[in-house]
Amino acid sequence: MSFSSPAIINNNNSNNNSSSNSNNNTIPSNNGNWQGDLLVKLLLRDRREKAFTDFVNSYNSLVQKLGNFADRNAQLEISEKTATEKHANLSLEVEKLRELGSPVNQKRTAELEQQIQTLKDERAELYKTQGVNAQRLLNLNDVLRNHEEQSKKQQEETQRLTEANQTLTNKVDLHFQVLREKDITIQLLQDELSTLQLELGKIDERMKDLEKENGQLLQRWLKKMNEEAEKMNEANLFYESALEVHAKALEFQSGVVIVDKEFTPAPKSTSLSTTLPSTSLPPPASSPPSTSPNDSNNTSSGYVRARSRSSGPVIIPTIVSRRLTPHDGEIHTIQASTDGNYFATGSADKTIKIFDSTSGQIRQTLSGSIQSIMHVSFNNTSEMIAGASNDNAARLWHLKTGRIRLTLTGHVGKVYSARFNGDSSKVITGSHDRTIKVWDLQKGYCIRTIFSFSSCNDVVPLDDEGTTLVSGHLDNNLRFWDVRSGKDIKELTGIHLGQITSVSVSPDGSKVLTNSRDNTLKLVDLRTYDVEQTFKADGYKTGANWSRSCFSPDGRYVVAGSVDGTVFYWNTQKSKLERTLKEHHNPICGVSWSPHGSQVFSADKDRTVIIWSGGPR
Numbered sequence: 085m086s087f088s089s090p091a092i093i094n095n096n097n098s099n100n101n102s103s104s105n106s107n108n109n110t111i112p113s114n115n116g117n118w119q120g121d122l123l124v125k126l127l128l129r130d131r132r133e134k135a136f137t138d139f140v141n142s143y144n145s146l147v148q149k150l151g152n153f154a155d156r157n158a159q160l161e162i163s164e165k166t167a168t169e170k171h172a173n174l175s176l177e178v179e180k181l182r183e184l185g186s187p188v189n190q191k192r193t194a195e196l197e198q199q200i201q202t203l204k205d206e207r208a209e210l211y212k213t214q215g216v217n218a219q220r221l222l223n224l225n226d227v228l229r230n231h232e233e234q235s236k237k238q239q240e241e242t243q244r245l246t247e248a249n250q251t252l253t254n255k256v257d258l259h260f261q262v263l264r265e266k267d268i269t270i271q272l273l274q275d276e277l278s279t280l281q282l283e284l285g286k287i288d289e290r291m292k293d294l295e296k297e298n299g300q301l302l303q304r305w306l307k308k309m310n311e312e313a314e315k316m317n318e319a320n321l322f323y324e325s326a327l328e329v330h331a332k333a334l335e336f337q338s339g340v341v342i343v344d345k346e347f348t349p350a351p352k353s354t355s356l357s358t359t360l361p362s363t364s365l366p367p368p369a370s371s372p373p374s375t376s377p378n379d380s381n382n383t384s385s386g387y388v389r390a391r392s393r394s395s396g397p398v399i400i401p402t403i404v405s406r407r408l409t410p411h412d413g414e415i416h417t418i419q420a421s422t423d424g425n426y427f428a429t430g431s432a433d434k435t436i437k438i439f440d441s442t443s444g445q446i447r448q449t450l451s452g453s454i455q456s457i458m459h460v461s462f463n464n465t466s467e468m469i470a471g472a473s474n475d476n477a478a479r480l481w482h483l484k485t486g487r488i489r490l491t492l493t494g495h496v497g498k499v500y501s502a503r504f505n506g507d508s509s510k511v512i513t514g515s516h517d518r519t520i521k522v523w524d525l526q527k528g529y530c531i532r533t534i535f536s537f538s539s540c541n542d543v544v545p546l547d548d549e550g551t552t553l554v555s556g557h558l559d560n561n562l563r564f565w566d567v568r569s570g571k572d573i574k575e576l577t578g579i580h581l582g583q584i585t586s587v588s589v590s591p592d593g594s595k596v597l598t599n600s601r602d603n604t605l606k607l608v609d610l611r612t613y614d615v616e617q618t619f620k621a622d623g624y625k626t627g628a629n630w631s632r633s634c635f636s637p638d639g640r641y642v643v644a645g646s647v648d649g650t651v652f653y654w655n656t657q658k659s660k661l662e663r664t665l666k667e668h669h670n671p672i673c674g675v676s677w678s679p680h681g682s683q684v685f686s687a688d689k690d691r692t693v694i695i696w697s698g699g700p701r
Contacts (some may be wrong), residue, residue, distance in 0.1 A: 136231055139224060139227060142224065143221070146217055146224070150218075150221070153210065153213065153214055153217065157210055160206070160207060160210060164207065167199070167203055171200055174192075177192075177193075275496070398636045398637055398638045398640060398641070399681065399682055399698075400641065400653050400663055401682060401683055401696035401698060402665060405444075405695045405697040406693075406694070407695075408439070408444055408695075409691050409692055409693070410437050410439070410446060410693060411429065411431035411435070411691045412433040412691075413431045413432030414431065414432040414456075414691065415429050415430070415432075415688065415692075415693065416432065416457060416458050416459075416628075417430040417457065417458060417459045417460055417630065417632065417673065417687075418430075418460075418673070418674045418675070418687040418693065419459075420441065420462075420677065420679065420683075420685055422463070422465070422466050423465075423466045424441060424679040424680040425440070425441055425442075426441055426447065426462075427439050427678070428462070429693060430456075430458065430471055431456070431691070434451065434453045434454065434455065435451050435457070436449070436450040436451075436460055436469065436471050437449050438450070438469070439693075441678060441680075441683060441685075448486050450469070450471070450481045453475060453479060454473065455473050455498075456473065458472050458498065458500050458501075458630055459471070459499075459500060459501050459542075459630070460472075461502060461504060462504075463504040463508040464508055466483070467482065467483055467484065468480055468489065469481050470502040470504060470511055471502065472499040472500055472501055472513060473498075473499055474498045476495045476496060476497060477492060477493045477495070477499060478491075478492040479491050479492070480492070480511065490523075490525065492523050492530070494530050495515040495517050495519065495521065496517045497516035498515065499514070500516060500540065500541050500630060501541070501542045503544060505548060505549060505550030506545070506550070507549070509525055510523060512544075512545055512550060513543070514540030514541070514542060515539075516539045516540075517539075518535060518536050518537060519535055519536060520533075520553065522550065522567055532567055532570055533570075536557060539557060540555050540557055540558075541558060541583065541585055541630060542585070542586045542587045542630075542632070543555040543587065544587050544589050544596075546564075546593065546610070547593075551568055552564065552565065552566060553565040554587055554596055556583075556584030556585070556586065557583070559583070560581065560582060561575055561576060561579075561584075562576040562580075562587070562596070563576075574613055576613060579606050580598065580601075580602050580606065581600070582603075582626075583600065583629060584599065585599045585601060585628070585629055585631045585632065586630075586632035588633060588634050588635055589635075590635050590639045591635060591637060591639045592639060593610070594609065594610055594611065595607050595610060595616065596608045596610060597635060599644055600626065604620045605620070606619075607619070607642075617659050619644075619654040621654075621664070623648065624644070624650070624652050625647040625648070626644075627645060627646060627671030627673060627688075627689070628671060630674075631645065631671075632673075632674040632675070632676075633645075633675065634676055634677050635656075635677065636677050637679050637680075637681045640656055641653055641654065641655060641656060641662060641677075643675050643684060645672025645674065645675050645686055645688070647671040648666075649667070649668030649670055649671070649688060650664050650665065650666045650668070650672075651667075651668075651684070651686055653665075665696070667694055668692060669692075670688040670689050670690035671689050672686055672687070673688060682698070683695060683696065684697075
């Protein structure tokens with residue numbers, strides 16, 4: 085039974101190979117229907133995905149067979165050893181039998197020798213089969229290694245394609261965001277167009293009403309003039325008859341007949357409706373009065389000069405007298421009061437805090453806003469404060485009571501600026517909705533809406549009455565407005581390469597200071613509308629879209645905060661950087677110079693407020 089085992093194993097291998105080949109080559113024929121096509125495709129898919137299954141199975145089968153052969157070899161070696169021992173014993177017996185010379189023993193010896201030779205042949209065949217299997221195993225290892233290398237390359241290619249796909253996906257998302265922003269811009273333009281159309285319709289209606297009212301007034305005036313003309317005619321007739329009676333009385337008393345009596349009665353008045361020219365119509369009541377060029381309060385550019393409120397010598401503060409962290413949210417704005425006794429901050433925690441400028445103690449906390457406070461400003465008496473908010477409204481607080489006096493609603497976008505005019509009768513607000521609104525505080529509603537064609541980051545009145553304004557916008561432009569007509573006086577384009585974040589008027593009212601995201605400050609002459617000076621420095625970068633700079637009370641210096649927490653001072657007379665101070669560690673959102681001249685207040689986004697004071701003159 086041990087002699088026939090190798091042949092049986094070889095037959096099994098051949099049968100397995102033939103069955104495998106027959107299975108691989110058996111593919112259902114196409115019967116012309118979709119079931120057959122689907123089955124063919126599934127079989128092709130299985131063949132493609134299971135391309136290495138036969139190799140693996142063959143390898144495992146060879147390994148198993150090699151183990152079996154090894155065991156069989158061990159058994160055969162044991163059998164060989166046993167047979168060798170038996171052969172030795174038989175040889176001894178043969179020798180003995182040869183010595184004895186028995187024919188039976190000779191026959192037995194021949195049989196044993198034949199068995200030994202058969203075992204030797206079988207062992208040689210096993211060694212040969214083992215060598216063939218080892219060579220096949222090496223070949224399969226090489227094939228497996230090649231397939232592993234191909235699989236690794238395919239994985240790397242898949243990873244590369246995945247990264248390329250992710251990059252393209254990010255680009256597609258970016259394009260979608262750009263399209264979404266453009267859609268938002270288009271929607272804003274459409275809303276603005278609708279607003280303009282609505283305003284135009286209202287203006288047309290108002291014009292029609294004014295024309296109708298003008299016609300009625302004209303008719304009433306003509307009627308009144310006709311009545312007065314008729315009364316004058318009656319008076320003339322009465323006067324003429326009285327003179328005739330008086331003349332007859334004189335003639336009767338003197339007995340003299342007056343032959344030629346010179347009498348020239350007053351001319352009869354005719355109807356005014358036939359003599360009044362059409363050009364004599366009075367102007368509409370809404371026409372703004374013209375500004376007299378001889379007004380002693382006007383500058384050569386037509387703007388009223390603001391009066392300097394400086395009450396002390398102006399020095400550059402260099403000493404940190406107080407460091408405060410009063411708010412729970414990011415600070416957006418800081419402003420000194422007009423009397424210099426207080427300063428205020430507005431924050432993302434929806435509150436305004438009022439501080440004593442000397443001690444730094446909190447005097448009041450004003451609440452009522454629904455969103456972040458973006459800008460605060462005091463009125464000329466420091467009795468009220470205005471706050472612009474992200475909830476599309478501006479609010480006025482009375483500081484004595486700490487309560488809201490008015491809430492100004494009407495904008496459809498975030499309000500970035502709110503300022504009083506000189507006599508505190510009006511508040512001017514600038515908004516992200518591309519409008520500037522003028523609010524009458526006595527009436528409590530908006531009396532003028534100006535369409536600025538770009539988001540307004542800051543707006544400042546140029547005179548005490550608030551009839552002329554200057555505003556800085558998202559489109560990098562500086563615009564001047566006539567409130568009475570609602571039209572722009574001048575638009576300065578190209579002075580900045582980034583959006584204008586703040587606008588300030590010099591204490592003498594002759595210049596305007598602008599701060600921009602292009603990391604420069606510009607000084608514009610209001611008489612010529614030319615840029616007189618440009619302030620910039622290494623390391624200065626504007627920290628936010630609402631960062632605010634300001635003049636010193638005497639106009640000799642300008643101050644601004646940088647993104648790295650440094651405060652920069654420039655000299656306007658020498659057009660150079662005067663000093664830098666670094667105490668903040670986060671972007672500075674705003675600075676404000678006290679009217680006393682010896683203090684500067686600065687605030688950064690990390691809720692830190694610093695009071696600067698002292699220093700050389």
